[in-house]
Amino acid sequence: MEKIHSLSGMLDLISHKTQKEDIANRIFHTEEILRNIFEGYSFSEIRTPALESSSLFKRSVGDTSDIVNKELYSFFDKNEKSITLRPEGTASVIRSVVQKKIENEKHKLWYLGPMWRYERPQKGRYRQFYQAGIEILGYPEGLAELEIVSIICSINKALGLENTVIKINHLGNNETKQNYCEALKEFLVPLSSKLDDKDLERLNKNPLRILDSKNADTQEILKDGPKIIDYLSDSALDTLNIIKDTFSDDCDIEIDPNLVRGLDYYTGFVFEAVSSSLGAQDAYIGGGRYDELCKQLGGKDLPAIGMAIGIERLASLAKTYKESKTLISFIILSSNIEPKAYKIAHKLRSLNNSIDIDVQLSDGSLKSKLRRANKDNAAYALILGEDEFKSKNIIIKSLLDVDSEQVTMSFKDIDSFIEKIK
């Protein structure tokens, strides 16, 4: 029969206990580290549905973004309602806060989950990928910016990242944006015959997005164009400089006047963490301030800033791995004693949380079971046959020290042996 494969750009992650550097293990370890960091900064978890009304993303991520234009997984449900698999988490978080009428309060929220974008799959770019994100709601520009960058530095440090840069920029307030966009249009319109269709569309619909153009010719033209940094207020410039000064001992931070981000909701400070080790898809974190989004989605005024981390990309950069616990392989040698022997293993597990006990569930010879224990990097094998069971003993074999003799211990002594393992 024809085999069924996963969809293109969607990964299966199967963790192998003994292969720490395997991508699945790296991803699960990275997620654990991120959860600890978020909780350590006193953020609370939020979980929103994977499916939302399609209009949510059109009204937030924006009509001129690539995500809404061509990357949404949208379809009609049985009720002919247009629904979309979320391409990102921010819109859902704000939708939820507005729906629950809690936008008067302040929130520090984190989330982790799959997102979907119909992009062309390549290294570091998937159609289903995982993001961990944080959203800081109710705090105007200031300390919240420092908190976000502090978290990025902590992530870099906890995962031992190398070759990373945090690129920062400021999109100014509405007035700055308007003045700058006018200047950009004035500069580019006479050169429009040199722009490709995509950049022409950007120029008409949302000129700022042209700074993000992937066309090398456009980038060359832009080198002589107006720079947003020259249009920023003193306070916006201060924000960028304060961030740089505060964290430059800890992280490499660079002001990049061309950084605009690919989603329409950003309003002020924006940033991306990139690494030269990632190749073409070099951003592993992206985010910024989005003070207008809550009102745009029918809520009240809510200053907000946040970021999302591409877990696959971050995990591929991680230099730290999950510490494995001491593993004990529990071997039952006779089917006649299986339930009673299993009960012993069940009790041993409750004596020490810092070890793993793997009861070998299959039939097989002692030799094959020891081979399996060695393959799993078990520190000890506990072996229980009918004779041992009758005499209330268990055999212990140290697997890390090949020269050591196996010893027989009473059930009671085994309990204290297990309790003492670190």
Ligand code: HAM
């Ligand atoms: P974003 O820049 O679209 O921002 O995505 C954030 C990160 O998700 C990217 O830097 C990248 O690491 C990862 N990512 C995006 N697309 C893919 C893909 N197809 N495959 C693998 N990884 C991917 C946002 O999503 C905003 N919601 C961030 C934010 C939160 N802004 C404010 N709050």
